Amino acid sequence: MMLKYKIRILLLIIVSLISIHFFTSNKFKTNDLQKLFDHPVVNQPPPQQQSQRVKGPPPGNKITPQEKPQQQQESKEPEFTKNPKIEDFTIFFDNLSNYKINKPSIKDKYKTEKAKELFSNNDDFLFNKEYLENVLDIPDQTFKELKQKHSEYVNHRIPELIEEGIATFGNKVPQNKKEWDSYHGSSGYVLVGGGKYSWLSFLVIKQLRSVGSKLPIELFLSSEDEYEKKFCEHLKKKYDARCNVFDKKLANELNEKYNIGGYQYKMLALLSSNFENVLYLDSDNFPTINPDYIFDSELYKNTNLILWPDAWARTTNPKFYEISNVEIKENKQRYSSYDIKQAGGKEKLRPLTSYNFENSWFHDFEGTLPDPTSETGVFIINKTTHLKTLLLALYYNVFGPDFYYPLLTQGSAGEGDKETFIAAAHVMKEPWHQTLKQFLWTGYVSKTNNQFTSKALGHYDPIKSKEIHDKKENDPNYKNEEEEKKQNKIIFMHLSYPKFYPNWLYDNHDLIYKDSNDHIRMYEMINENIGYDFDLKILQFFTEALCSNYYGNDGLAIDNDVILDKHNTYMGEYLKYVGENEEINNKRCEEVFIPHLHWLKKTKKNYGSENSW
Template identity: 40%
Template sequence: MSLFVNKKRLVKIGAAVILLLTVQLFVFSPRNTEEQLSQTGEPGALSMVPIEATSDKSQSPIPGADSGDIVRTGGGFKFTQENNNSPVDSLFNLLVETKPKSPPLAKYIHGEKAQQKFSSDPDFHFSEKYLMGLLEIKETTLLDLETQHQHFVDKIRDLPMSIFGDPQKQISGDGIVMVGGGRFSWLALLNINQLRSAGCQLPVEVFIASEQEYERDFCDRLLPALNAKCVLGFEELPLQRYREKLRIDGYQYKSLAIFASGFKRVLLLDADNVVIHNPDILFDWSVFEEYGLVLWPDCWSRTTHPYFYRIADIEVGDHPVRGQFMDRESPDEWNYHDLPGTLPNPASESGMLLVNKEKQVDTLFLSLYYNMFGPSHYYPLLTQGGAGQGDKDTFIAAAYALRKPVYQVKQNMKFLGYHDTYGFHAKALGQWDPTTVAEEKTPPYLSNFYDFQNENDSRLMFMHLSYPKLYPDKLRDEISWEQNGELRHRKLYPGRLPNSAYGFDLRMWELITQLICPQWTPNEAIDAASVEIQDKLTGLDLQYIKNSKGNAECESLFLPHLEYLRRHTSTEEEFYVYE
């Protein structure tokens, strides 16, 4: 039997009395039973199965703050020191009010963090016993986290927001959101140019968190020419006022970018996560219409601490309902996250996320809470120091905690890269287009990686270019090497993608060189990868490119590399290397 099955509210309240001796206790109202959410289907319905609400909450936004309290800007509203009673301030005040009082979770029982294993690994069991033996969590800390979590969940029902965003701002339509600033603005510029080259016409917003990262030319000239704009977090959100009370840095920016967005339905993309095909079709996908939240998988096994389910008041079953070890007799040979009620394997990736901000308003509030207190508490709880610890699992965790529907794409991500005499070198993470027949055919919770080459109806939608990120001043050793005094070139992503009409490596270098190299000339050969953009050399206006002298190697390296790729274009017989 799982250690944390059927935790009752009465037990929690009684246990909280003990907490009064060590931490400040917030008073919170009991959960509204009419708003309790239950899930249908088999016990412990899985993440690909919608979790239906027995009743839905409707909220009406209250009138906005007095117009004298705000300064209207091009992107929304600029917070002033006098504007302390806005709906957005209500949210930030609640975050401060429900901040965990306990010390950060940083100590591991035996000094060992969670093992990093693929979800398909057949030789390791992430059992309850194993997961309980990693992160040290004292009972007083556990009670504190339970209390503050429940208080936040109860209070978000009272927030004057029917959508995840400022009710004083017009929020409508579909669009793409990225986080920029500093060198990320270069990645965003490259990303948006690829979006347009792929035929995407959706508007794009680039979130700039701090005034120090704001570049007027980028926001006022470069982006508008691409049907994009900056959203200035330092003006639209009271970040400076709460910075001493809340940790607000990179990991919180994604949630805040969604919140500050003027779009109702958002495709959130990391700046280094570029599309291969036009992603507009994702917004018309019936599954997105039904669920309102679509996530893509990571490759790693989940390593969430079992105490998270007690903190979030999630009931966990006592026998596996999925996974490769579900037929084993001993609990020590089960994966804990194959039990009903738990977040299923594999873990989630947050490099892309598709969300309806109205349908999933509470989920987004709770994921913001997890991210605000992620570095101190919830990231260790959700990952225990395992692979990719950060914001990636906060969205699915919030949906499960609130019994909200969430869909995680069934086709497993793919490493893409090249082989040499030293072995395989992963250079990107590929994620599939879930609107294809291949997604329908793929069974949930695969025990092994999906083999795309057996299917003619699958195609990759995203390339998360993480190893390396395409910073021009960091690419010499990635794309070239010297042999006998001669410069040699290397493809990072060799071959042609399945169901794609162009070579991705060449496409990226056509864009990079047009953005920063004055000597670029069009490809004389006809190649679908060799697009020509209208506004060339705009990358040279970015402070990052100026400071790093990112175009210094245009003639000596980048343009020769482009010509190499043009001469060595992909053929139909070549395939990407997948691992």
């Protein structure tokens, strides 16, 4: 009896100790304790019925993770795989040959002569419908095929491309969130390089950075053959400018199929750019101030396409509008200089409703593109909002040389890609804005013949141009030329004649008169507007990059007003175009470029904040 009593006391102590253990353990459950009271200690369950802990596997066996209950499984988004044809851009050219016009080229096929090259403010000549539709000789079968292929591309291929996943004019897609978040809203500058164009583009990039631009820059190269490693590394390190090298295989295929080159590289540069918002610059188009603000302007946000005007009257063949299914109504929208002269003054103009296709400039009517033409050495576009515009512009440029360039210009001034962007936006009914103040012919009165010699086109600020235009529209009596001169800045200088090639400047005596040895300041007429000596600034960049003899034995520039190191500034070490012609360039530098730079410095005037120039 005594023994049983002692055993019970011992059992109670053991149970108490075990209970304390369970109460302090994280794994304690109420039914665990209950089991202790329900079963004698000596009657333990067999091993397989004990607490079901996961045992470690025998050595060498893989551990299989425990499966979570179905309701606890984490839902995982399926990984997105981008269409490889979007990634490598081939989707944009797939089946494009199905929309090819299989007829002889209409380039230079005039009934009598090409369209007249006249300014948009010409008041002597009547560019009416009859005249414009009788310049090119377009056979009926060619016209029908142009119309059919255009319709198929716009109404079938463009929707098909969008259905296949194209969301922007490039290889970025929203489904790849990380990539799209980086792309969406991005902005930057795009130029085309390669060979001598890399030299010109380098000068523009240098100018962009010198006027304060902070946005990234891309230099498009059409293939690996145009890539110069040291040059591209130098651009990246010193100017935050990236060489964008297009795929050689695709470039060769496009060249073989469609003979793509020249003007058409602009489309490839836009297509392959990493920026959603692109400000495109020709390699001879120099900003005079920091243009970054245009990306943030309300004008750009409202339209997502801003162009700048050329000087010429529009000579687009009326059949283009029929081909592109754009309705033209005999409803005159605006007066031309021709109308004013014919009327004998603005006050004598007839009502717009009294004009018809016969007695008025054709491009003053509803549905047409207005005068003047466009000058696409500079434009800014959003590649997502204007995807359809760019897809159609691509079509116009691929088949441009033989068909659409002639249709849009008919042999008049500047025939090429210049009208394809505004035409595509017009056809696709996407918004656009063309700067309302025409460019300034920039040059000087030549001592040789005492006549004005134009050397560049000065393009105005589109935002200020619109503000001033709106003031004039709202107040017919508004006249304040002084205010306009001060407020409306020239923001781009298209240095088209001459371009800054060493042989061009030297051989054509653009800087120093051939006979008198007098020096020339080509762009002086814009200096007051922009606030510094533009000639001096550009020639400084030109000379320090081209002339190895501009540096002394110590590697420093010979001019005391600049601190330049030859290794970082002379481009002969980076560009074949400069380095391979060092000897002849040094002769040109010694005879013309360095003396002219010194003359510009001696005769410079102070115009404003940038007195260093």
